[in-house]
Amino acid sequence: MTTTGDQQLVKRINRSVLLRLLRRQDGLSRAQLAALSGLTKSTVSLLVQGLLQDGWLMEGDASNGLGLGRPSTALHIDTLRRGLIGVEVAVDTLRVVSVSLTGQVLCSLEATLVDASPRATCKQVAKLVARIHADLAVRGVQLHGLGVGLPGAFDEATGVLSFAPNLGWRHVDFVPLMTSALTKAGVPTVPVHVQNEADTAALSEYEFTNGATNDSLIFVTCGVGVGAGIVLNDRLFTGVQGMAGEIGHSILQPGGALCSCGRRGCAETFFGERSLAKLADPAQGGQYLGLVLHNLWTTFNPGTIVVGGSSCVRYPAMVDVASQTLAYYAQSAGITPAPTVRTASYGLLAAAVGAAALVLHHELRPMHGRS
Numbered sequence: 474m475t476t477t478g479d480q481q482l483v484k485r486i487n488r489s490v491l492l493r494l495l496r497r498q499d500g501l502s503r504a505q506l507a508a509l510s511g512l513t514k515s516t517v518s519l520l521v522q523g524l525l526q527d528g529w530l531m532e533g534d535a536s537n538g539l540g541l542g543r544p545s546t547a548l549h550i551d552t553l554r555r556g557l558i559g560v561e562v563a564v565d566t567l568r569v570v571s572v573s574l575t576g577q578v579l580c581s582l583e584a585t586l587v588d589a590s591p592r593a594t595c596k597q598v599a600k601l602v603a604r605i606h607a608d609l610a611v612r613g614v615q616l617h618g619l620g621v622g623l624p625g626a627f628d629e630a631t632g633v634l635s636f637a638p639n640l641g642w643r644h645v646d647f648v649p650l651m652t653s654a655l656t657k658a659g660v661p662t663v664p665v666h667v668q669n670e671a672d673t674a675a676l677s678e679y680e681f682t683n684g685a686t687n688d689s690l691i692f693v694t695c696g697v698g699v700g701a702g703i704v705l706n707d708r709l710f711t712g713v714q715g716m717a718g719e720i721g722h723s724i725l726q727p728g729g730a731l732c733s734c735g736r737r738g739c740a741e742t743f744f745g746e747r748s749l750a751k752l753a754d755p756a757q758g759g760q761y762l763g764l765v766l767h768n769l770w771t772t773f774n775p776g777t778i779v780v781g782g783s784s785c786v787r788y789p790a791m792v793d794v795a796s797q798t799l800a801y802y803a804q805s806a807g808i809t810p811a812p813t814v815r816t817a818s819y820g821l822l823a824a825a826v827g828a829a830a831l832v833l834h835h836e837l838r839p840m841h842g843r844s
């Protein structure tokens with residue numbers, strides 16, 4: 474029997490439905506998956522069979538529940554057989570991690586970016602990825618996919634990095650450069666996904682930490698650059714040209730200090746790392762971070778707000794000042810409780826771990842375009 478394209482898509486959708494149910498609630502049985510998904514028991518059995526064979530799922534103990542009926546076997550996402558690699562290209566640092574399908578960090582490497590030209594960057598990244606991949610191979614973990622977070626606006630429709638001011642990149646056709654460097658470094662051919670590093674950082678929280686308790690989240694990353702990753706209605710929101718969330722270049726003061734982007738008075742000139750270093754008390758930059766968080770909150774009303782990046786690690790008091798500022802604005806408008814702000818679960822690895830999560834974000838949403 475031949476399988477048509479439509480049938481392939483239906484199968485991928487159904488597989489993603491089961492995987493997403495198990496990511497939300499670990500240990501479900503086939504019968505529970507059938508009840509929750511609305512698929513027939515025989516369809517679920519067939520799909521689970523395939524997912525077990527492909528290393529996505531593993532079986533746990535069989536239990537009788539209340540002792541009635543046939544024993545049912547608990548199913549879990551397999552954390553041992555398939556792995557993801559995530560890369561963060563920061564302004565002067567490269568971070569590469571391998572993670573399991575449920576987000577445990579298996580191995581991580583960090584290196585100073587030697588030459589920031591696109592070609593040299595890809596070459597250095599590929600060498601680090603090859604080392605991480607060798608570690609996966611020793612563990613017997615098969616590489617499933619690779620994601621890269623870049624410090625600029627990336628357009629997924631064209632695959633082009635349009636603008637990364639702090640790297641000096643404009644209109645870089647990044648994916649072919651990266652894939653060819655990976656091949657030269659001996660890394661097996663796997664899907665390569667790319668996105669802005671604030672977007673990937675948001676996915677580290679959304680895919681691995683949030684537990685799908687709500688379907689919206691904003692992650693604000695504060696380093697040399699300042700950006701926001703926005704998840705709305707269960708999907709990364711990147712805008713028409715991939716520039717959504719470029720809050721570092723939202724203007725807080727007309728005619729203010731000159732920014733790396735060429736405009737004046739951008740948020741980055743108030744609490745970008747280079748500006749914070751010039752303040753007598755860098756924590757006071759948190760007032761402007763709080764102002765930006767407030768504006769994001771009034772625009773999107775997200776379920777979760779997370780802050781991360783090197784400035785939040787270096788100046789933890791800045792996060793407190795930002796939270797207080799946000800609480801003050803909420804109070805002034807009589808809105809209670811004020812939204813809470815938490816710090817990144819993966820710390821400085823958020824963007825790299827989230828780049829790995831980007832692979833899952835696409836695969837588990839086969840109807841959302843690129844996958």
Ligand SMILES: [Zn+2]
Nearest residue numbers: 722732734739
């Ligand atoms: Zn700017």
